Amino acid sequence: MSGAWVWRVSRWLLLLAFAAFFLLPLVALLDFSTAVPRTGGRTGAAWQSLLEDPQMTAAIKTSLLLALFTVIGMVVLLVPTMIWVKLRVPRATRLVEFLCLLPLTIPALVIVVGIKNVYAWVTYLVGDSAMTLTFIYVVLVLPYAYRSIDAALSSIDARTLSEAARSLGAGWFTVITRVITPNIWPGVLGGAFISVALVLGEYTVSSLLNYETLPVVIVLLSKSDAPQSMAASLASILFAAALLVVLSFLDRRRRTPGGK
């Protein structure tokens, strides 16, 4: 038995093991959400109710909008800041990195307890909407988005590119939006995807602040209508996975020579 053969077989075994590890729970979710109890038949009722149950559709809408706003907030806040720090105040790099990674070290529970007082004011000023969660979510996704964008920013010679652009007549706004950002786009997309995945799965903060986001409603429903809650879980996982595929496809198309 040759070494290459062993290698090939063990590679397939590993692949299958991992596939099983990841896919079996999903298959179980699918099975449970479509099974008719006792008869062994199949039904799409749970899946249909995702689109019909007003509580569920509202939660899906809320979470998707939150994901969108969080991504916008993250990009608008983080991308220019990081580029600016890289080009103009490199000695602040450590500080910004520390601040961005800070949310990672504080448990969500602690953040909620601390932020509840602030939110009394937020609700007072901008109204009581689940969309106000955007503020917290932007903070929560900072560590992940920072890493992703930082990697992209380190892979280009941002200083030389910006100096070249400036010598050609570009102001700082143009340098950031039209020279640096297009070249760190894969990192920004990566950060955006992680943010979406994070927001779609965030339970602690929204639950404690009493907002009905998708994870909160899934947990709520699991007590009354388990199949529907399973269907929603599976749908949100598949949605996040699909988003990943789409984003990586966009990214690859940009980098293919000749593609625009």
Added chain:
Amino acid sequence: MSVSQSNPSSASSTASAGLAVEMTGLLRTYGSVNALDGLDLHLDPGEMVVLLGPSGCGKTTALRILAGLERQDAGTISVGGRDLSHVPANKRDMGMVFQAYSLFPHLTVLDNVAFGLKLRGRSRKDRRQRAGDMLDLVGLGEQKARYAHQLSGGQQQRVALARALAIEPAVLLLDEPLSALDAKVRVQLRDEIRRVQMDVGTTTLFVTHDQEEALAIADRVGVMNAGRLDQIAPPSELYSSPATRFVGEFVGLSNRIPARVEGEVAHVLDARLPVLAGSAAGAGLALVRPESVSLVPDEEGHAKVATIAFLGPVSRATVTLDDGTLVLAQLDSAAAAGLVVGGRVRLEITPSPVLVVGA
């Protein structure tokens, strides 16, 4: 999204006749180091001046301050009579080529070259035309649709040159544009840069640490040392009449042969040579070029041949004087054929003026 930058000098830069550049009393310190220590530099319209010096001599700082990418602590800069001392880089109208590859990776070659024109609000047709012309000028008209990563290093620097010239800059700034390239491409591109520069007539400041490069393409070479200009002169003058010890030793190869100065004459070995201004009086070392030294086989000679290296048309020989001094001589290979390693020779020195420095 169109962010057009105001460009106050676009009217004056349409002519490619070249503008005079005046840098006066430039001072720049980093911590306790004087990167520029009161630099004065003048460039005539259309002239190419090369700043030459070892790393850390302040040449790049001078160029970056002229570009507006760094601030001077004191001193003024004017181009074509317009004071630019406190004008930001993006309003100075200077085309710059960097040592590091600086093409925008997300744009095609054509879009790179057209970038500055777009910022100046030129029409699409206009900028494609101009960018195409510039690429033809640097011989890359066929590569318009490519991306930077599909080009060689030399091609990238040519595109960068085209991009810098596309905006019809008041001044062209070249910051060691060739040092990332291999030797053959370097020589080729160097000559091409000079050809293009003379074609468009843009006043140009070129910074390099490579003296051969400097001497080959400059109208005038400025040798910098510790934040100051030691000497600025046409290449041949710089080579034949160095003003300071630093210039004499940095530019070209020099022998240092014990000498004694009496009045206007230096006694070097058996030769009597006129001395250059700035020479030390009394005993010192004469800076003698290898090609000024000829070797004549002579049993009574006071030197012995140590090595002979054949370099094609010329050969280089080192000889040891009786006092132990090593002297390098460059000879026609025909003349070198009469020499043998270990043989005794007499040194003859061409009576051109020499700089004598303190020992």
